[in-house]
Amino acid sequence: MRALTWHGKHDVRMETVPDPEIINPRDAIIKVTSTAICGSDLHLYDSIIPSLMPGDILGHEFMGEVVDVGKGNDRLKVGDRVVVPFTISCGKCYFCQKEQYSACDNSNPAEKADMSEIMYGHPMSGLFGYSHLTGGYSGGQAEYVRVPYSDFGPIVVPDGLEDDKVLFLSDILPTGWMAAENAEIEPGDIVAVWGCGPVGLFAIQSCLVLGAHRVIAIDHHPHRLELAKTMGAEIINYHDVKVREALDEMTGGVGPDAVIDAVGLESHGFAIDNVIDAVKVASKVLGTDRAHVLREAILACRKGGRVSVPGVYGGFADKFPVGALMEKGLSVRTGQTHVQRYSEQLLEMIGEGKIDTTFLISHRLPLEEAPNGYKMFKERQNEVTKVVLKTPAARGAVQ
Amino acid sequence: MSSENLEKLQQSDAPASTAVHQRDVGKEEAAAQEWKTAALVGRTVTVNKPRQELYAFWRDFNNLARFLENIESVQVKDPRVSHWTVKAPAGQTVQWDAAITEEQPDRLIAWESAPDAQIKHAGRVEFLDAPPGRGTWVRVTLAYEPPAGELGKAIAKLFQKEPKMQARRDLRRFKQLMETGEISTSARCRQQAQT
Ligand SMILES: NC(=O)c1ccc[n+]([C@@H]2O[C@H](COP(=O)([O-])OP(=O)(O)OC[C@H]3O[C@@H](n4cnc5c(N)ncnc54)[C@H](O)[C@@H]3O)[C@@H](O)[C@H]2O)c1
Ligand SMILES: [Zn+2]
Ligand SMILES: [Zn+2]
Numbered sequence: 001m002r003a004l005t006w007h008g009k010h011d012v013r014m015e016t017v018p019d020p021e022i023i024n025p026r027d028a029i030i031k032v033t034s035t036a037i038c039g040s041d042l043h044l045y046d047s048i049i050p051s052l053m054p055g056d057i058l059g060h061e062f063m064g065e066v067v068d069v070g071k072g073n074d075r076l077k078v079g080d081r082v083v084v085p086f087t088i089s090c091g092k093c094y095f096c097q098k099e100q101y102s103a104c105d106n107s108n109p110a111e112k113a114d115m116s117e118i119m120y121g122h123p124m125s126g127l128f129g130y131s132h133l134t135g136g137y138s139g140g141q142a143e144y145v146r147v148p149y150s151d152f153g154p155i156v157v158p159d160g161l162e163d164d165k166v167l168f169l170s171d172i173l174p175t176g177w178m179a180a181e182n183a184e185i186e187p188g189d190i191v192a193v194w195g196c197g198p199v200g201l202f203a204i205q206s207c208l209v210l211g212a213h214r215v216i217a218i219d220h221h222p223h224r225l226e227l228a229k230t231m232g233a234e235i236i237n238y239h240d241v242k243v244r245e246a247l248d249e250m251t252g253g254v255g256p257d258a259v260i261d262a263v264g265l266e267s268h269g270f271a272i273d274n275v276i277d278a279v280k281v282a283s284k285v286l287g288t289d290r291a292h293v294l295r296e297a298i299l300a301c302r303k304g305g306r307v308s309v310p311g312v313y314g315g316f317a318d319k320f321p322v323g324a325l326m327e328k329g330l331s332v333r334t335g336q337t338h339v340q341r342y343s344e345q346l347l348e349m350i351g352e353g354k355i356d357t358t359f360l361i362s363h364r365l366p367l368e369e370a371p372n373g374y375k376m377f378k379e380r381q382n383e384v385t386k387v388v389l390k391t392p393a394a395r396g397a398v399q
Numbered sequence: 400m401s402s403e404n405l406e407k408l409q410q411s412d413a414p415a416s417t418a419v420h421q422r423d424v425g426k427e428e429a430a431a432q433e434w435k436t437a438a439l440v441g442r443t444v445t446v447n448k449p450r451q452e453l454y455a456f457w458r459d460f461n462n463l464a465r466f467l468e469n470i471e472s473v474q475v476k477d478p479r480v481s482h483w484t485v486k487a488p489a490g491q492t493v494q495w496d497a498a499i500t501e502e503q504p505d506r507l508i509a510w511e512s513a514p515d516a517q518i519k520h521a522g523r524v525e526f527l528d529a530p531p532g533r534g535t536w537v538r539v540t541l542a543y544e545p546p547a548g549e550l551g552k553a554i555a556k557l558f559q560k561e562p563k564m565q566a567r568r569d570l571r572r573f574k575q576l577m578e579t580g581e582i583s584t585s586a587r588c589r590q591q592a593q594t
Contacts, residue, residue: 017587018587018588018590019588020587020588021587021588021589023584023586023588023589023592024581024582024583024584025580025581026579026580026581057587072580072581090575090578090579090583091579092447092578092579093447093574093578093579094445094447094533094534097447105574105578106574106575106578106579106583107583108583109582109583109584109585110567110568110569110571110572110575110582110583111568112585113568113571114564114567114568117567123571126583126585135583136585137585138587146587146588148583148584148585149579
């Protein structure tokens with residue numbers, strides 16, 4: 001089959017590799033129709049997240065048709081149309097039963113789990129197309145994918161809803177939703193969202209659905225900010241405005257009730273802390289994340305407010321404002337998204353037309369052009385808001 | 400010095416495998432087993448299944464090779480004695496007999512290698528109730544005598560380079576098998592899965 005493989009910093013290629021096969025009883029093989037490039041893929045593209053190996057197949061936002069199922073799978077059948085969550089979850093462990101699916105205790109293979117246990121204290125769950133820290137599973141930017149524990153994760157979608165409407169159930173839509181849920185919004189609340197990429201935009205949409213009084217969006221790409229405005233947010237371009245001063249002025253001097261960091265460890269900008277962090281990252285000695293947005297969000301947040309962090313971090317942060325966190329009595333909620341927790345609910349809202357996801361897609365490309373898709377998404381962020389790749393198996397595929 | 404450290408250790412509730420002064424713990428273990436030296440490895444894992452079920456699976460030693468990575472096979476010879484085969488470098492195998500030394504149904508199994516075994520070790524698995532609704536704590540403690548000589552070195556490479564890591568991985572596999580019915584792999588095709 002054809003697949004997008006990683007070979008090093010800014011080096012991804014389309015290659016022909018062996019097809020996946022059923023290995024375990026609960027597996028299924030999915031023939032991919034649509035698959036997207038995520039902001040998390042850019043961290044891999046930029047070689048910021050450790051532990052990828054040349055030849056690894058990327059991609060964790062994908063959907064398609066079931067073409068083979070293992071003996072132990074009594075839920076999926078050949079021909080089902082499914083969206084696959086990027087988090088691999090067994091459905092049986094303590095964490096899965098608590099609906100903390102991205103904390104699944106079993107999906108990271110035993111021999112791969114040591115590294116994250118050492119780095120984070122406990123092993124991470126398995127994720128598709130990410131790092132070997134999270135299992136090194138082959139990803140979805142390919143014609144076929146082996147999906148483990150497929151009797152639990154994938155959600156069957158009705159034929160009437162086309163790919164572009166449901167594809168984002170795999171990751172960014174529930175990620176934006178969980179970011180808003182983690183903000184614990186109360187009536188009258190003003191929420192500030194850093195980053196107007198797909199995650200930030202869906203977080204804005206979700207905050208408003210969940211009853212936020214106002215949402216303030218922060219980015220510097222005019223087109224992305226424009227999209228945020230269309231969704232109903234007020235906007236701040238951090239190139240033109242001092243973010244913290246503006247947030248105070250726009251909240252009567254109180255600060256936002258909740259802050260959402262939808263940027264993560266690759267924040268841009270020329271704030272002094274960010275420049276120091278960037279030098280450290282480049283030197284690769286200290287291995288610190290660029291936590292500029294997280295610092296700014298914590299300082300901006302009102303006393304007793306909530307800090308929600310969907311943005312990805314991988315290592316350590318310097319000059320973390322632990323004093324502000326404690327003295328202001330903030331609470332922090334974060335994590336890779338517990339995708340399966342939200343699948344049904346969000347699918348229903350899409351069906352009812354309460355949530356639209358297609359506005360986000362700026363580019364549709366054939367899978368073969370994936371390397372170009374990465375380059376565009378990386379270099380032309382302003383107008384390239386989301387790239388969806390179509391395989392030859394997609395209905396009306398762009399070839 | 401050692402007895403003082405051991406006395407202090409016994410005042411805390413943590414298992415001996417977590418002691419700072421591992422050498423002292425090893426000495427005591429060696430004395431108990433009548434070995435020259437000993438090392439102790441311990442690891443606890445929570446499994447979301449009742450004690451009875453986990454005990455029954457483990458007690459059938461034929462099952463052990465399904466989740467112990469380096470063990471090629473364990474064959475049950477009689478209710479107490481089993482025969483273990485381990486893959487060694489250059490296509491060789493190392494084999495020995497082990498006998499059950501203690502068992503308490505649904506609670507504990509302890510075993511020990513035969514006196515002439517090349518890898519002298521004693522193992523113990525305890526099945527403890529986790530907090531209500533949280534399944535079972537499975538605690539494995541392994542004591543072994545680091546083997547000497549050329550063969551010893553070869554075995555050490557395979558079996559004992561990182562016994563702690565090995566125990567950790569093996570218990571993860573046990574948990575996966577018990578909870579999900581299979582052992583997780585990120586291999587894409589069967590050929591990858593075998594290597
Ligand atoms: N928690 C999860 O499960 C999960 C899932 C998906 C994505 N993510 C993460 O969410 C983050 C966002 O993903 P995305 O797909 O939207 O990425 P993206 O790269 O498309 O968007 C990031 C946006 O942040 C903006 N930004 C950068 N620096 C900023 C600053 N200092 N202040 C304000 N805005 C700034 C950028 O201009 C860009 O528009 C990434 O870190 C991604 O890895 C997490
Ligand atoms: Zn993603
Ligand atoms: Zn699980």
